Structures are given as structure tokens and as C-alpha cells.
Amino acid sequence: MPKNIRTDLALEAHRLSSADGRKIEGVIVTNRDENGITVSRVEVTNTAGEKAIGKSIGNYITIECPNLKYSTEDYKNVCGLIAHEIREMTDISSSSLTLVAGLGNRAITPDALGTETLSHIMVTHHLKKHMQEYLGDNISGVCAIAPGVLGTTGMETVETIKGIVSLLRPDLVIAVDALAAADISRVSNTIQISDAGIQPGAGVGNDRDGINLETLGVKVIAVGVPTVIDARNISDVDIPEELSPLMVTTKDIDLVIKKCAKTIADGINLALHENITLEEISSFTG
């Protein structure tokens, strides 16, 4: 993996690390086509793989969907794919309790994916206690939290989530966050789902602040979309991170965030509640 390039996408990290197409030990990559949507799986199986591509052991699913912004058909297909992949990663029953965490800063458009996703999540935990008869049998318990960012809370995101998890004791945490890609063409077109959690900072070896099974004591599935690329990725100029923390994003980022947030939220909604339809979800979340 080239040192000076930053990407949160395992698929990109793998490609950048095997520029010559050689197989990398400890990393298995497969892909399939679903109605014109490419679904790839990067499986990091050991520490050799971790080191080679700079991503923790685990599975990384990438759904590539160039028309997500415009196509209702693709929206439905992608919702179904997200639900399928989440269900592959974990067992969910109507007695499960899931905490959906919407990460990032709602005041900065390209960083608002997580908080915007929350506004479409079917939150049911409080209703299950008091209104079970209204909900139907297949509705699992869901809570939602926007933990905020270090600069506005003074606390590491993982600490805030850890505190809530310690009391709520959910069976699963789904963390939604905006990602950084290396390549401009990935921005807003790709959804990554991973059971390796979220690694803030530059990758392996810095698990202190990661949001994952180790730090939270509960399974974590991370869902994200690249909304920015690091300015250093497109510039020859040497930009030190400390002095000039820059980001590159697209001029239609507000629409991208709206559409991706709705798609991710409905994928999660489908995953968490059995036999529910997008129409029923829509009548619930407004």
C-alpha cells in the first residue's frame, strides 16, 4: 500500500497494494454482478493481509452503483443488497436489540452522512415496551444515537458509544459514517459494509480508538460511503495534515448525502425487521 495515499475502502487499498495484479497473501477478493451492480468482497484473513493493505482482519463488502443518485430502481436493489450483506454478517431476530450510531459532524455537509441516515432509521426500542401490538411480530429493537465529533463534544466518539453500550447492552452496533476514498470516481458511488468496525486514523496498529468488537465488546458492522478524498491524494504539492487539513468533495454533495443516507437507512431497516417492505418502512419513518 503506497504510504502517501489515504483510503477507507478496502477494495481500493487492495488495488493500490497490488498494482501489478499479483495476489496478496492473506487477502481474498471476489466479486459478483447483481442487476448491473457490482458487489465485491475483500476478505482479510490474517495479519499478513492486514499489513499488506492496511485494513484490519474481517470482511469488506463493496457495492458499486454509479446511478444511485438518479435511479429509484437501483435504490431498491441497493437497499436489498445492504440488507442481505448485513444479515450475512450477523444473526438478527425479533428479540435482537441494535444500536445504530450515526457518526460525523452534522454541521459539515460531506461529514453529515451518519446523522442524516439516523433521520430515516426506524427506532423501535421504546415502542416495543409499550406498543408491541401496534408493531407486529417481526420488528426487532432499534435505538439510534448521534455521538457527535471530538471537536464539539470533547470526547472520543468511541468513548461516547462505549458508555451507551455499557448500559443498553445491545446485541449489535451498526455504525454509519462518511468515508474517504483515494479515487475521485468513487465519491458517492460506492457503499462499503464491513464487520471489522471503524478504524479512525491511518489503519492497523492503532486500535485504541477503533469502533469494533474489541473496544465495545459487541459486534460492530460499519456502513459508509466515500464523500471526500484527501487533498493530498490529488495534489503533488506537499500538504502537511496539521497545517492544512483539507478535503475534496463534489459540488452536489448535499444531494449525494440525502440519497445515500436514505438508501443506507432503508437497507438497515430491511435487515433488522423481517418481512417488512420499503412501503411499510416509509409509512413509519415519514
Added chain:
Amino acid sequence: MPKNIRTDLALEAHRLSSADGRKIEGVIVTNRDENGITVSRVEVTNTAGEKAIGKSIGNYITIECPNLKYSTEDYKNVCGLIAHEIREMTDISSSSLTLVAGLGNRAITPDALGTETLSHIMVTHHLKKHMQEYLGDNISGVCAIAPGVLGTTGMETVETIKGIVSLLRPDLVIAVDALAAADISRVSNTIQISDAGIQPGAGVGNDRDGINLETLGVKVIAVGVPTVIDARNISDVDIPEELSPLMVTTKDIDLVIKKCAKTIADGINLALHENITLEEISSFTG
């Protein structure tokens, strides 16, 4: 206390409970004038007082300031009074850690006082670790959290805060929330500061969900401003809460929230950091 009237203000509860002006056992009320601003103190000293006025044992300071919306002079005075009263209720040093919790629903204007206040709070906890030399000696540690409301998180507010407190272990929680008054003339003109915490629902005897020393294990100071009155308080029509949860508010509520949030935040900022000025705060919070 008349059963059908709801108020979060201890001063109103006291007046409504002693309509004939008779002294109430277990409640001491005093007041003073500060530059034209009336500062009252209601002290509930025992369970007889609790029952009589429906407010928990503790101190309730009321700052009445009719011109807060318009006057910069009053803004400064009220900031100073809030700081003074908070400091009277607790010991704060530069080694203290305080969690400021902004309660309520940011999507509903009259309920957004708490979250709006957070945007003016000097958050320092993360900076104290890494940038102490930049901050000066008298800056105490401050974290801030917007826990959200039951309907959007699925969790009771107190549970979310309890989880964070259990890990962060602050010395003090300051909870800011919009209040309900009985009398229209109180809306937006009165600030209440209390060391009895926040009692959701209708008062004494329902400590399950209260945000206070008992539930959190740490001192709680509550700060609020009435932004609504319960519709039942101004209507002869019998409106059952379950069917028609209504609220009455003023048509300039957006401006009221902005001004009160800034005033409360700066009062808290002054209280938490010694020798700091409003100008220095302003250069920090923007």
C-alpha cells in the same frame, strides 16, 4: 398546588400553591434585586415542602429579565448572575470536569434550547490533554453532549447520560432544557437554575427518570427557560394529554431560543473557567 396546572418553575408552583399568601411549611422563598433584575430563591427543605408545591428538595433560583431579548446590558448582567449562582451551588476548579448536556429535540424550535446552547459552550476536555499551554491555567475540563429525545433515539434521556457519565466520570453535570410555565408572561423572560436536577413528568414521586444526583451518581445542576405553556393551562376545554399533546409558544420563538441559548451558554462558560471574560469566550466559541 392545583392539580390541573403544569409548571416546571418552582417559583410559579409556590405562588399557585399559596394563593392566599399563607406561608408553606418546608418552603423558603426570598428574593433580591440586581440592577433591575429580580433574582428569587425557592428552597424546598423537606418532604412536606415537596408535597405542597410538587418540587423535589433543593434550591431553585429564578432570574426574571423582561428585556433579555433586546438588551445587551442585561445579557451581560444575566450571564454574570447565572455564573454566580452556579458557583454558589458547587465547587469548580481548573481540575474539574463538567459534562454539559443539551436536552430536547433540535427539530422542534421551542424544544431546541438545550441543543442550541451547546453550540456556544467552550468544550475543552480534548484540548486540555493536548494543548494545555494554549488554554491558560484557569480553564476547567468541559465535555458536551446532545442525548436526543426518546422518540428519535429509543432511549430515555437519563439512560444515555448515565452511560456517558459512567465512563467519563465528570465531577458535575449541567443539564440545559426548555421548560413549561403556567403563565404566558413567563415564557422567554425567566431563567431557572436548580441543584435538584430535572424531573420529567409531573413532579415528586416519579424519580425513575429524573436526571439528578440519585440517578447519575454525580451532582446535577439544571438550567432552563420556559419556552412553552401546556395548552391545558390556558383552556377550559378538557384536552386529554394522550390524544392531543399540544403546546403553546410565542411567534418569535426562534429569536428567543437564539438569545437565551447564548446567554445560558455564556453564563455556564463564565462559571466553569475562572477570570475569563465574555470577549475571550467569544473568540473561542465564534
Added chain:
Amino acid sequence: MPKNIRTDLALEAHRLSSADGRKIEGVIVTNRDENGITVSRVEVTNTAGEKAIGKSIGNYITIECPNLKYSTEDYKNVCGLIAHEIREMTDISSSSLTLVAGLGNRAITPDALGTETLSHIMVTHHLKKHMQEYLGDNISGVCAIAPGVLGTTGMETVETIKGIVSLLRPDLVIAVDALAAADISRVSNTIQISDAGIQPGAGVGNDRDGINLETLGVKVIAVGVPTVIDARNISDVDIPEELSPLMVTTKDIDLVIKKCAKTIADGINLALHENITLEEISSFTG
């Protein structure tokens, strides 16, 4: 019409004016049932009718839908009804140009219906010039504007719209705004569509500031939902408007605004573009 009661709904004004059920000269009221949704038409035919119920000459359609907040089925039906009624009131072809004006103050939740509706409107005017081939033949021209409110712009809403109309020269203005009802049970459950435009203030005889054919020189259709009731309508206490401008609203007003805005926007979208489906609209508006 009782003097001390304020309502923007012609149907309510009519009922309040004929408490004894007597027919009112100059007002014709009919209604029909559409899949469990009651659609009423109040037709004010002359100045006698205007005086009697305090509403200008014109047609007022009322769609009553108690389950709009929860039901996707009703959402679709109501969208279709709104589209049908708008098309009954005016001729729209693919060469039409419509200006949709989202009235009200986006900073006050119950007043944000108009601006929130705009975020779901298919805006096409700029695309028709440059991307006609992408749009299909049946797409008419649509512009959208949020003129703001007097307190934040310094200008009467009608003046701002008049200025834009004078240059844009649209064939039709559709003005969306939050309304005030007399009866609590109307709030958030009723949609009114009228070709009489919008009358700010207390009704007939004050056409200075009205947003209508006379003031704009172009046909105006007004669409609204009651989101507040005037505090004086539920109180025996005499509240002078100048001193205490109060409003009563529901505690789930944020959800009401979201759902009603989407429903009205999609009803307008269906009305303005022939043969388009809700799915196609959704892929366009995100």
C-alpha cells in the same frame, strides 16, 4: 362568522357561520368520499358569501385524511387527489411555466411547511433549456422560491413574489403555506387547496397584501395544512395579539411538517407533469 375566532379553512369558517345548519347565501358546500378520504368543496360565489364566512370569492377544496401521518396508502391517494384538484383549477401543458412559492419561516418548525415543501419539488425550468432530451416530453417548466417572512427580509411576501413574477412571467403561481385552524382536531389532518389565493390577516376587504390574481396578475393556487391554532381560539382569557402573539401546535409537529411537505410536493409534481409516476418523481427529487 364569530368575530373572535380565526381560521384559514373555508370549511371551518362556513360551519362556524352556520351553527344552526341554515344555508348561507353565496356559499355552496358539497363533499364526496374517495377511498375513505373526505373531499369537500366550499364555493364562495358572491360578495354576500364573502361577508358571511369571511373568505374571498373562489373555490376551497378540503381533503381530510386522519391517517396521513402514518399511511403510505393514504399518502399516495392524497397525492393523486391534490394533483386532480389542481388540474381542475387550471390548464397545465408541457409548455407551462409554474412558480412554486414556499411561504413562511424555516426557522420556526410549525411555520416551515412551505420551505420544506420546496425541497421535494421537481425544479425543471433551467433543465428544460439545456437538457430537454433528458427530461421527456411531458415535463412542464417549474421554478421555486422561498421568499422569506417580513421579519427577516424587511419586505412583504407579496412584494418579493411580485418582483419575481414580473420578470419570470409564469403562467401559474402555486403558493404553499402553513395555515391556522379554529379546531385542534384539524391540525395536521387537513389539506386545503384554493384558487382564491392567500389572504394574510383577517379576511375580506384587506386585499392589499393578498397573494392572488389581482395582486400578481397571474393565477394563484394556494395549498396549505393547518399546523397551529390561534391561542385565543382555545382560551377564555383575553389575549391581545400585539402583546402576546401566541400559537398552539402539536408536540409531533416536526414529523407532521415532514410528511405533509412531501405529500403536498408530490401532489404538485403529479399535477405539473403529465404521465409521471411517484417513483419517477422520487428518483428526480431524491
Added chain:
Amino acid sequence: MPKNIRTDLALEAHRLSSADGRKIEGVIVTNRDENGITVSRVEVTNTAGEKAIGKSIGNYITIECPNLKYSTEDYKNVCGLIAHEIREMTDISSSSLTLVAGLGNRAITPDALGTETLSHIMVTHHLKKHMQEYLGDNISGVCAIAPGVLGTTGMETVETIKGIVSLLRPDLVIAVDALAAADISRVSNTIQISDAGIQPGAGVGNDRDGINLETLGVKVIAVGVPTVIDARNISDVDIPEELSPLMVTTKDIDLVIKKCAKTIADGINLALHENITLEEISSFTG
């Protein structure tokens, strides 16, 4: 001026056009120091100057203030400098009427400078009619409008403003907008004030859509801060604008927008009303 570099700052355009330091015919550049703040003036005096640096004939004042984000002292100084420069460019009396236009898209953080500025502008036009005695003698008339962007309104910004100007007939338009710089170090540190109006697109020769005296028939002063740089300015990769409209911005852009908006608004407020103080403005705007 290098063809492939885009900047809205005349000072940058001048430097890039005279890399060797040679004097450019038709352009006069001077600068002064004001309490550590550099104030430069670029005067484009003829069409030769226009062509050379790609900026229309007129004056461009640049206030460079690296500490604006942090310093209250600098905030006050910069407000005063903005007011002074605006007053140098035009005559304002208490009988003047000014339209302040907040340009850009409020849904995209780095493009929200204009709309955010409006929230701090003293809007007085409606009050002068009805509450003159409350305002004092030195308050001039001010209206404010957020015309929105082409993608959400379907109308060119200049058309919307033109419509309003044609009815309101103000003496002056002040247009506030986010700018693009060529150099990263300019972002958020520089304020440009110009009497040449705003030129959308790539400069001279494209006056169709400009917001200026010619298109509006009234004097226009433009005020802006660079909040983005065009991705092409920092990348060797060839990025066609149509396919990949990217922007580069800073990670603290939310705070930059808040601070710059308040500073610009208060500079404009000081310019428009004689003898008013920042404290009085603050009590007015909240």
C-alpha cells in the same frame, strides 16, 4: 493570467498575472497596514487591465486577517475596516435603502456564507415604516434576501435579484457570497470587497449573468471570503469541470463560515447605520 487557474480574488489574479513582478498596464495595486491587518487595493482602470488579470473595471479591496477565526480584537478591527471600505465606495444616509443579498446554497457548508451572513444583518425596512421612533435617526433602510441557487430555484440568481430590485428600487445592493481562491493559504483568511459586482463563471466578457450596475441598474458592492479552491488548482490530473465538479475546502469550514458571516454582517451593519456600536447591533440581531 494563467488560463487553467481559477480565482475570484483580484489580488491573486494580479499576482499570478505578473509573476515576474512587472507592472501591468491598467491595474494599480497599493496596500497599507492597519493594526497588523494588511489591506490591499487593486484598481482595474481600463480594458487592458481587465484583459490582463481577468477582472472587470473597478476597485477590489482585500483584507488579510490570519487570526480572524480566533481573535475578538481582530473581529472588531475587521468589522470597522469593512464598514470603512463600503462607505468609501458609496454614499449612505439614513434615508438610503439597501438590499443585502445572501448568495449561495445553504445546504452545502462551504457555500453557505451568504445565507449565514443574512442571519446577522439588521433588517429595518419594515420597522422604519411603523416603528421609526424606536429606531433612532441614524438607521437606514435595509432589506435582505436569499435568492437561492439555480439548481434549487430553476432561476439565475441575477434574475431573482433583478425582479426584487425592480419593485423595491433600493439605492444599493450588497451581495455576499463564498469565493474560490487559487491558493490554499487564502481560504478563510481573506475578505474581498468590490464595487465591480459579482461575475459568475470565468471573468470578463461574460456579463450576461453578472450581478452588477449594468444588469441591476443599481450600484452593487460584493463582499466575499474564499471558502474553497477549485480542485484543478491543486491537481496535475486533468479534471473536466462537467464530469467532476470538485471543490477543496478545510475541515473546520463550519466554524469558518460562522465567524466570517458574523464579521461581514457586522461590518455591513456598521456601514449602513451611522454612530451605531457593535453592542447595539448585537442587541438588535441577537
